Amino acid sequence: MSTSQLPIRFTLRQLQYFATVARTGQISLAATEANITQSTMTAAIAELERVLGTMLFERSRSGVTLTYEGHLFLQHAQTVLEAAADAARHPFRDRSTVSGTLELAASYTVLGYFLMPFIAKFQKLYPDVRIVPVERDREHIEASIEAGDIELAVALTSNLIEPKRLQRRVLARSRRQLWVAANHPLAELSQASLDDVAPYPYILPAVDEGDTAAMRYWSDAGMEPESFVRTTSMEAVREMVALGLGVTILSDMVFRPWSLDGRRIQTVTLKDPIPPMEVGLVWRKGHRLGPVASTLCKYLEVSVGAPGSE
Template identity: 45%
Template sequence: MSLNFRHVKYFVATANLGQVSRAAKELSISQSAITAAIKDLEAEIGVRLFDRTAQGMHLTEAGRRFLASAHRILASVEEALHLDSGAHDVAGTLSVAASYTVLGYFLPQHLERLERRYPDLRIQLYELSREMIEDGLVTNRFDMAVVLTSNIANPEIATETLMSSQRRLWLPSGHPLLERDSVGLKDVADQPYIMLTVDEAAHTALRYWNTTPYQPQIRLRTSSIEAVRSMVANGQGVTILSDMVYRPWSLEGRRIETAVLAQPVPPMNVGLAWRQGVELTPAMRLFRTYFSSVYQTPVSQVVA
């Protein structure tokens, strides 16, 4: 069996949404079709791409590596299918706001593809906090935004989630918790904790901590993801962060391992935002359609 585009499409939808049932609903197919496709894909590649748990489908490390390639495959196919679509005629400037995490870990590869595919479309970027992005959308200073949709609070803003990035426990190589069959927040509470603060990460973390009897022993609060990475890798603490910002090595070249938590921890949702009820311009529709095609989100199901 050779690599099948349908298998890749189903894999990406499952990875982005975290559950076979949600992926099946989004793609309007049966759960058994997705399950069979993923099994075939794993057999073809020769590695396990997901860990199946009661909380859903969790990417293995091999799965995380393959996901990046899978997105490139889908983007290349989508580009090939739309060579003569007429979208190349879209011109002008699109003002797009983005938060720090999105701009650093999600947008760059897509901006390169968009600029190459639509040379007459100029994307003006602004890096801002969530509050400033919300205000800018409502007052029409920005056309669209790429944000952590799980953080958006303003009811005047419409959102479309493209992907859900699982949050895992980050540990230094050789940490005793890696030997456990199951690790929960109670175990994490016994460890020094490095708390990331950028993009409201600390506020999000405390929301799920506060639903338990435990609290993290915060050793350091920092807005630097690289500082968190280095401190974890050097054995100075642990943290819980999303797969999107995970890298297996610190700047010093030390290994960072991850573990899936026994308790369900909410994922980090990434997607688009715009002012509720606004009429989308051709450039805005193009921008939205591009991301919907790459992340397999049916644009017709979302109210503009």
């Protein structure tokens, strides 16, 4: 009996296309980013679903959202793509001589939804380095960086009160979309405006100043929702949205298509110019980072695909 392995049934390019569609939520936008036609992107995703024998996306007029199987496969796809990218960047990596401990400040959202996988991979590459993540709110991060008590932080740079007083390097920007229950009246819209959203109970997550950020872009539009519900729990936000008790506008970074009870949540793109959530590195202006902090900065810039410094 043959013991040979089964042939690989998909290519890195298909995985890249799949990950881009998952991130953008729209096949047309993913095709534009990948510099291919929409029909080519559609065919690539359909072929991937065929060889895997399952649907990876649910389609609607507002775009696409990952199925449960799609979410599981995305985790594998990202691991493969990250490994391939690292092999391309560092095909003959020498063992680093960098060593030491770095206390890295980060906010709740950054720790929970962004940073930890990168830290785990960094420490495998640099076994003599120990990164100690410390959760701090935005106010504490700004004050501690300026005072020199913390050398480096990864923060929501879009929330900084006086950003020009700090050195910043944006790592990622995550668009904000409307979250609604699958059976909500707004769920069938291809796009929604703040006018459409305003009549419904609006859920404000009081996590990482999410409520402050939300009220800022409502105020910039000269509007506000008719009623509010505040909560400090992201799982409560998901549950309330999934039960149809309200809607919210949050970033793709924290989006999950199910509540804890397995109820469906979907996103609708917004017509209004809502600013994205930004995550970035922050350190004291004029300060030269030490070897560990500098190495971590460079790693995150390359691994995340940093938009740039400010």
